[in-house]
Amino acid sequence: MKYHPIDRNLFIKNRKNFMAQMKPNSLAVFNSNDLYPVSADTMLPFEQQRDIFYLSGVDQEESILVLFPDCPKEKYREILFLKETNEHIAVWEGEKLTKEKALETAGVKTVFWLQDLEKIFAELMAYADTVYVNTNEHYRAAVETETREDRFTKWWKAKYPAHSVAKSNPILQRLRSVKDQTEIDLIQTACDITNKGFRRVLGFVKPGVWEFEIEAEYMHEFLRNRSKKFAYTPIVASGNNANVLHYIENNQQCKDGDLILMDVGAEYANYSSDMSRTIPVNGRFTDRQKAVYNAVLRVKGDATKMLVPGTYWEEYHVEVGKLMTSELLGLGLLDKADIQNEDPNWPAYKKYFMHGTSHHMGLDTHDYGLLHEPMQANNVFTVEPGIYIPAEGFGVRLEDDVVIQEKGVPFNLMRDIPITVEEIEDIMNS
Numbered sequence: 001m002k003y004h005p006i007d008r009n010l011f012i013k014n015r016k017n018f019m020a021q022m023k024p025n026s027l028a029v030f031n032s033n034d035l036y037p038v039s040a041d042t043m044l045p046f047e048q049q050r051d052i053f054y055l056s057g058v059d060q061e062e063s064i065l066v067l068f069p070d071c072p073k074e075k076y077r078e079i080l081f082l083k084e085t086n087e088h089i090a091v092w093e094g095e096k097l098t099k100e101k102a103l104e105t106a107g108v109k110t111v112f113w114l115q116d117l118e119k120i121f122a123e124l125m126a127y128a129d130t131v132y133v134n135t136n137e138h139y140r141a142a143v144e145t146e147t148r149e150d151r152f153t154k155w156w157k158a159k160y161p162a163h164s165v166a167k168s169n170p171i172l173q174r175l176r177s178v179k180d181q182t183e184i185d186l187i188q189t190a191c192d193i194t195n196k197g198f199r200r201v202l203g204f205v206k207p208g209v210w211e212f213e214i215e216a217e218y219m220h221e222f223l224r225n226r227s228k229k230f231a232y233t234p235i236v237a238s239g240n241n242a243n244v245l246h247y248i249e250n251n252q253q254c255k256d257g258d259l260i261l262m263d264v265g266a267e268y269a270n271y272s273s274d275m276s277r278t279i280p281v282n283g284r285f286t287d288r289q290k291a292v293y294n295a296v297l298r299v300k301g302d303a304t305k306m307l308v309p310g311t312y313w314e315e316y317h318v319e320v321g322k323l324m325t326s327e328l329l330g331l332g333l334l335d336k337a338d339i340q341n342e343d344p345n346w347p348a349y350k351k352y353f354m355h356g357t358s359h360h361m362g363l364d365t366h367d368y369g370l371l372h373e374p375m376q377a378n379n380v381f382t383v384e385p386g387i388y389i390p391a392e393g394f395g396v397r398l399e400d401d402v403v404i405q406e407k408g409v410p411f412n413l414m415r416d417i418p419i420t421v422e423e424i425e426d427i428m429n430s
Contacts, residue, residue: 003269027068028132084113177369190273207256231272235263242395276399283428295327
């Protein structure tokens with residue numbers, strides 16, 4: 001792994017918190033992701049399933065975590081099953097976790113090789129009444145691929161049909177949405193790497209550069225700072241491309257007078273950052289571009305102040321819509337008749353700002369968090385308003401990542417990333 005080792009106490013604490021919410025005499029199982037094939041003998045780069053990482057810190061394929069807090073045999077209350085490593089694997093693929101290294105990484109004392117899984121699992125199931133399955137119930141999830149977790153669930157249900165079934169996901173949604181300070185520090189590192197990438201790009205951009213060249217500048221800076229990749233597919237959208245919300249082709253030349261909307265973020269230790277900035281290709285905003293930009297910046301600032309404990313996500317977005325409506329009136333993009341005649345289910349401001357303002361962030365860019373429950377301290381949210389004007393050939397989106405505090409305004413993890421018109425123009429023209 002490129003990242004520095006993480007204190008195993010984080011994972012010990014996460015498991016303790018999860019097990020405290022399990023039903024009596026139940027066990028929970030968490031599988032690694034598969035290695036996914038491309039074609040022939042080519043595989044996609046491995047990405048660990050975030051729940052097993054959250055609970056163990058194990059970051060390799062073919063790993064299984066079993067939690068059974070009420071097991072009569074104490075050594076079976078936490079178990080890791082790992083692919084057995086050997087000298088051949090070490091030579092061809094690199095070292096895998098040994099039992100000793102697994103203890104150091106996860107703090108789990110009982111480690112078996114995968115070949116012992118069925119035998120040990122049979123003994124565990126003789127003691128257990130309920131099995132927690134780990135389903136993906138994120139509100140944006142649309143998974144068609146059968147996962148390793150799915151196959152495991154099919155196997156044990158067929159073999160042990162008398163056991164009750166419970167879901168891990170509701171517990172994880174709540175636990176993962178409230179970040180430990182160690183997690184906040186890891187997200188901060190990801191944001192700091194993103195800051196370095198953005199500052200590099202500010203010194204690179206000029207008329208004639210290509211969007212993919214900008215993407216390459218980010219990736220250069222991310223890799224040299226221990227990030228293995230973008231946290232999500234990067235958006236580098238110049239001119240009218242910015243009005244395509246998920247534009248990812250990044251294959252056009254940046255022209256003098258245009259703006260570039262960049263939605264990029266580095267990952268670090270599987271934790272995400274998520275930044276949006278909009279900059280002028282030639283280093284200077286026009287008056288109109290500046291007016292729209294500052295309107296978005298004001299909405300972002302006022303929206304951020306609303307992110308406090310007790311706030312409900314849906315109500316928050318209604319209030320942000322009111323802020324945006326006022327700004328769009330000021331810019332002449334809406335008039336009073338537009339407001340009076342608007343459809344309540346699709347307010348007038350949605351013509352120019354059609355997406356949400358904030359989402360949970362953490363191990364996933366769109367992280368776990370139950371949107372029908374009030375916000376809490378140590379939730380990490382994005383704040384990302386935008387105004388998109390195809391008729392004028394540009395769009396503006398600005399986005400920071402913030403941590404909700406017990407009292408006061410959220411803590412901005414991207415406070416050091418330039419965002420004002422003056423900061424951006426000064427750096428681009430220095």
